[in-house]
Structure formats: C-alpha cells, structure tokens
Amino acid sequence: MTQQIKRTTRGLSRRTVLISALVALVLSIIMNGYFYSLEGARGLYVWHPLLALKVLLFMGLGPISLAIVALPLEKLAKKWAMRMVRWCSFIGSILVSVASIALLAFLIIVPRVGPLEPARLDLINPSQGIQSQEVQMEAGFSAGGVKDSATQSPEAEDAPGALSPLDRPLLRLSFSSDPHWGADTANATARTQVLEGIAASKPDAFFMLGDTVETGNSATQWNLALSDLEALIPNVPLRPILGNHDALFGGQYLYRKAFYPKDFSSDSGSPYYWSINTGSATIVAVDLPWGTEMFGARQKAWLEKTLAAADPRRPLIVVSHSYFYASGYDDPDFGTPWYDHYQNIPALVPLFEKYGVDLVISGHNHYQELLSHNGVTYAIVGSMGGLPDPEPSHHSPYSKWIDVGGHGWLDVSVLPGRLALTFRSETGEARQRATVGY
Ligand SMILES: [Fe+2]
Known part of the structure; x- marks a missing residue:
C-alpha cells in the first residue's frame, strides 16, 4: 500500500510507461503498414527522402526505446533521472499515438469525403480490348x-x-x-x-x-x-x-x-x-x-x-x-x-x-x-x-x-x-x- 502511494505520488509506473509505449508502437506500425500497402506509396520515400517521412516511419521506436532506457535507471539511488525518462517516453507515446491515428484517418477518410461526380466517358475496359474504327484516311496524316x-x-x-x-x-x-x-x-x-x-x-x-x-x-x-x-x-x-x-x-x-x-x-x-x-x-x-x-x-x-x-x-x-x-x-x-x-x-x-x-x-x-x-x-x-x-x-x-x-x-x-x-x-x-x- 505504501509502495503504491509512493508510485502514484512520484510519477508514472513502469507498467503505464511500457504499455503506452507499446500502444504507440503498434499504432505507428499500423499507420505505416497501411501507407506502405497503398499502390506506389513506397516510391515517395525513395524519390522524396524528406526528413518528415523518415520521422513518421521510425517515430514508434522513440517511446519504447525511452521506456527501456528507464529500466536500468530504476536501480539508481536518485530517481529523478528515471522519472524524467519515463515522462519523456509517456509524452512521446501520446504524441506518436495521436499522430498515427490522425494520419491513418487522413489516408482513409480524405479521399472518401468529397463526392466524385460521375462522368460520361468512353473508358476502355482492359479485358474487353480496343476496336479499330478502320478510319478511311483522306490524305496524308490529316x-x-x-x-x-x-x-x-x-x-x-x-x-x-x-x-x-x-x-x-x-x-x-x-x-x-x-x-x-x-x-x-x-x-x-x-x-x-x-x-x-x-x-x-x-x-x-x-x-x-x-x-x-x-x-x-x-x-x-x-x-x-x-x-x-x-x-x-x-x-x-x-x-x-x-x-x-x-x-x-x-x-x-x-x-x-x-x-x-x-x-x-x-x-x-x-x-x-x-x-x-x-x-x-x-x-x-x-x-x-x-x-x-x-x-x-x-x-x-x-x-x-x-x-x-x-x-x-x-x-x-x-x-x-x-x-x-x-x-x-x-x-x-x-x-x-x-x-x-x-x-x-x-x-x-x-x-x-x-x-x-x-x-x-x-x-x-x-x-x-x-x-x-x-x-x-x-x-x-x-x-x-x-x-x-x-x-x-x-x-x-x-x-x-x-x-x-x-x-x-x-x-x-x-x-x-x-x-x-x-x-x-x-x-x-x-x-x-x-x-x-x-
Ligand atoms: Fe508528372
């Protein structure tokens, strides 16, 4: 009981930090996995190697790394370092989770919100092929x-x-x-x-x-x-x-x-x-x-x-x-x-x-x-x-x-x-x- 009071008054528990970091990691894997599964999306990373894209790809590793770093710090007599790293991990988990959910929603919802007006076009169905119109050429290429x-x-x-x-x-x-x-x-x-x-x-x-x-x-x-x-x-x-x-x-x-x-x-x-x-x-x-x-x-x-x-x-x-x-x-x-x-x-x-x-x-x-x-x-x-x-x-x-x-x-x-x-x-x-x- 005394220990529990200590834990809640002094900061985040190890369990809370680890679970929130794992949730953030899983959410970022789902978001990146969905993005990568979209036709052609991977090319963006190769041809436009923006720092922001690399951050998105690896952001899920940040909070879990900090949560692991906090583990050996528990053995130190002074606990401020452990508490600081745990808080960084926890805040990072929240940011990564929110960003992952927002990006996933952006990728799924945005293309589907605006209605596409139906157009009258003579679209070629690849399985049906093309019919030659057998145009009679008048003269030259005119x-x-x-x-x-x-x-x-x-x-x-x-x-x-x-x-x-x-x-x-x-x-x-x-x-x-x-x-x-x-x-x-x-x-x-x-x-x-x-x-x-x-x-x-x-x-x-x-x-x-x-x-x-x-x-x-x-x-x-x-x-x-x-x-x-x-x-x-x-x-x-x-x-x-x-x-x-x-x-x-x-x-x-x-x-x-x-x-x-x-x-x-x-x-x-x-x-x-x-x-x-x-x-x-x-x-x-x-x-x-x-x-x-x-x-x-x-x-x-x-x-x-x-x-x-x-x-x-x-x-x-x-x-x-x-x-x-x-x-x-x-x-x-x-x-x-x-x-x-x-x-x-x-x-x-x-x-x-x-x-x-x-x-x-x-x-x-x-x-x-x-x-x-x-x-x-x-x-x-x-x-x-x-x-x-x-x-x-x-x-x-x-x-x-x-x-x-x-x-x-x-x-x-x-x-x-x-x-x-x-x-x-x-x-x-x-x-x-x-x-x-x-
Ligand atoms: Fe182009």
Missing part, C-alpha cells in the same frame, strides 16, 4: 482534323514516319501524360488544346499515362479532370493509368472510382497493370508509378508470361508512367536522378530486349523525347499540361530527339510491318516523326 499540311515544312513530308495517302493504318493510337489537373503551375490552355486535337483526330484509343491530378487524394482535382474529359473527349476510347501524383495519400481509391469501375477487369487481375490484344497490336501496361516499388515477383512473372505469349507478327507496345531511358536532371532538393531510370532499366529492359518489345511509351518527365537502344524505341510523352521540366543537365546517350518546354501528344499509327510515330505540339503540329519496324 484525318480527323489535325492539320499537318499547314504546319509541316517540305522536309517534314519526307521525314521518316510520314504517312503517304495510300497508307491505311490498322490502328490509330494517341498517347500523352502528366496533365496535372489541380496544379497551379499546369498549363490548362495547352491541356485543353491537346484534348481538342485528340478529339478531332478520333483515334481508336487514347492512353493517358498518369499524373492525371496533382494530388491524388483530392476529389476536387479528380472532378476537374473528369468534367474536362467529359466536355472534350466524351467519345474517344480512353484508358488512363496510375501516376505517382495520382497515388498520393490514398488517391488510388479515387483513381479506381474515376477510371476503373467495379465491373472492369484485366488479364492480370490488377487495375494497375494489364495487357490488351487489339488484333493488330499488343499493348501492355506496367505499374511503375515512381519506379519499381510495385514491381514485385507477381507483376514480374505476369509481365514475362505476357511478353513471351505476345504474337511476334504484331507490334508489341509497352506503356508505363515512369520512364526507362530518358534525358533529365538531378532533383534540386534531393539530388535524385530524374533521367535514365536506375531502377526501371535493370528490372525491365532485359525483358523488353529478350521478348522483342518494339516501342515503350512513358510519362513522368515533362518532356517529349525519342530514344532508341538495343532495338527498342522509347518515347517520353509527359507533355499534357504539367509544368515543363527544366533544360536537361543529363542527356541520355540513347536520345535521338527532345523537345523541352512544349506541350503536346504522340500519335502512333499501326501499319503493316511498321509503326508511324508523330510527336505533336498542343496545336497538332508535327514536331517529330519516326518509324519503328516490327
């Missing part, structure tokens, strides 16, 4: 209203990849990436022009390769994107993929709600990576929001099986958000290299080369770039409105052409035996053309 003739120099008409009036594409595809709805720095006018140009050219499919929004957990930003897409390209078959910005802080929920309804399915079973066999091309999407954080054994095995099974008579096109070979720059804040991707290249390029991938199209870097290495052509199309990246300080040795500072999209026409690539400005002018044989 089908659907993109006026090349007004903008092309005579040299451009002879450029590699230019279509002749006799060419009849088997399939016409458009690609762009990184529109960043919701970013103050994005160019909304250019983004609208890109969508108007794509609507006018009526491709068989438009692939939007991620970073649809600036901050993935904001329903407001997704609503902005959906209302523009509905207004500008309601009848263009559309297939977006997930970018690192879309994935921020629980944004996967809104991505799926906006672009991958419950009745959609894919050959992989995942909404984030899948393959589409169009009959005249095989299109494979890989899930690389920042880099290889989601490229585990399951996705790798699926990719290898899919590439191996692809019809060698048809072009094999891979799309992703983060790139492989690319020019770029060192992140000014963290020094991370935003060029020739140090994770994606060793993990996936050997598979591309082994299985005869013809063309790889990605976003993430806000440039338009054409590259080629070991028989594989790479295109960067992060030019749909996001703030253009700075002049590259690193030039990829495999770069063939780059446009810095502009916006636009890429058209790919599937022709017998070749792919015709046209990088376009936001107003539809052909900036660069190339041919990829298959």
Whole structure:
C-alpha cells in the first residue's frame, strides 16, 4: 500500500510507461503498414527522402526505446533521472499515438469525403480490348482534323514516319501524360488544346499515362479532370493509368472510382497493370508509378508470361508512367536522378530486349523525347499540361530527339510491318516523326 502511494505520488509506473509505449508502437506500425500497402506509396520515400517521412516511419521506436532506457535507471539511488525518462517516453507515446491515428484517418477518410461526380466517358475496359474504327484516311496524316499540311515544312513530308495517302493504318493510337489537373503551375490552355486535337483526330484509343491530378487524394482535382474529359473527349476510347501524383495519400481509391469501375477487369487481375490484344497490336501496361516499388515477383512473372505469349507478327507496345531511358536532371532538393531510370532499366529492359518489345511509351518527365537502344524505341510523352521540366543537365546517350518546354501528344499509327510515330505540339503540329519496324 505504501509502495503504491509512493508510485502514484512520484510519477508514472513502469507498467503505464511500457504499455503506452507499446500502444504507440503498434499504432505507428499500423499507420505505416497501411501507407506502405497503398499502390506506389513506397516510391515517395525513395524519390522524396524528406526528413518528415523518415520521422513518421521510425517515430514508434522513440517511446519504447525511452521506456527501456528507464529500466536500468530504476536501480539508481536518485530517481529523478528515471522519472524524467519515463515522462519523456509517456509524452512521446501520446504524441506518436495521436499522430498515427490522425494520419491513418487522413489516408482513409480524405479521399472518401468529397463526392466524385460521375462522368460520361468512353473508358476502355482492359479485358474487353480496343476496336479499330478502320478510319478511311483522306490524305496524308490529316484525318480527323489535325492539320499537318499547314504546319509541316517540305522536309517534314519526307521525314521518316510520314504517312503517304495510300497508307491505311490498322490502328490509330494517341498517347500523352502528366496533365496535372489541380496544379497551379499546369498549363490548362495547352491541356485543353491537346484534348481538342485528340478529339478531332478520333483515334481508336487514347492512353493517358498518369499524373492525371496533382494530388491524388483530392476529389476536387479528380472532378476537374473528369468534367474536362467529359466536355472534350466524351467519345474517344480512353484508358488512363496510375501516376505517382495520382497515388498520393490514398488517391488510388479515387483513381479506381474515376477510371476503373467495379465491373472492369484485366488479364492480370490488377487495375494497375494489364495487357490488351487489339488484333493488330499488343499493348501492355506496367505499374511503375515512381519506379519499381510495385514491381514485385507477381507483376514480374505476369509481365514475362505476357511478353513471351505476345504474337511476334504484331507490334508489341509497352506503356508505363515512369520512364526507362530518358534525358533529365538531378532533383534540386534531393539530388535524385530524374533521367535514365536506375531502377526501371535493370528490372525491365532485359525483358523488353529478350521478348522483342518494339516501342515503350512513358510519362513522368515533362518532356517529349525519342530514344532508341538495343532495338527498342522509347518515347517520353509527359507533355499534357504539367509544368515543363527544366533544360536537361543529363542527356541520355540513347536520345535521338527532345523537345523541352512544349506541350503536346504522340500519335502512333499501326501499319503493316511498321509503326508511324508523330510527336505533336498542343496545336497538332508535327514536331517529330519516326518509324519503328516490327
Ligand atoms: Fe508528372
């Protein structure tokens, strides 16, 4: 009885301190475990190594460490040191517990509070594939209203990849990436022009390769994107993929709600990576929001099986958000290299080369770039409105052409035996053309 009175009057008991520290540790493990389980969240830690993120990751260890440090201090004649450490541990436990619960609530609740307005879009269900519209080309590459003739120099008409009036594409595809709805720095006018140009050219499919929004957990930003897409390209078959910005802080929920309804399915079973066999091309999407954080054994095995099974008579096109070979720059804040991707290249390029991938199209870097290495052509199309990246300080040795500072999209026409690539400005002018044989 005397001992108990002493304990309560002099401070916290050992038991209280240890239990509260364990509760804080468990809560921080649950919060971090949930965050880490979200598609692409781990990439944030690698590419933006903020001190705050490291603190979140390890904060649960603080109170329990102090509680353990307090144990041998119990043997000292003077108890002030033990009491001080116990109080530090206890206060730390409260702070860690509150922060963990608040962050968990932030990650779960924020993406779900704002209603997502339903949009009338022609979304491509990966399990259903794409139908070619078998557009009858009128002349050159002006089908659907993109006026090349007004903008092309005579040299451009002879450029590699230019279509002749006799060419009849088997399939016409458009690609762009990184529109960043919701970013103050994005160019909304250019983004609208890109969508108007794509609507006018009526491709068989438009692939939007991620970073649809600036901050993935904001329903407001997704609503902005959906209302523009509905207004500008309601009848263009559309297939977006997930970018690192879309994935921020629980944004996967809104991505799926906006672009991958419950009745959609894919050959992989995942909404984030899948393959589409169009009959005249095989299109494979890989899930690389920042880099290889989601490229585990399951996705790798699926990719290898899919590439191996692809019809060698048809072009094999891979799309992703983060790139492989690319020019770029060192992140000014963290020094991370935003060029020739140090994770994606060793993990996936050997598979591309082994299985005869013809063309790889990605976003993430806000440039338009054409590259080629070991028989594989790479295109960067992060030019749909996001703030253009700075002049590259690193030039990829495999770069063939780059446009810095502009916006636009890429058209790919599937022709017998070749792919015709046209990088376009936001107003539809052909900036660069190339041919990829298959
Ligand atoms: Fe981006």
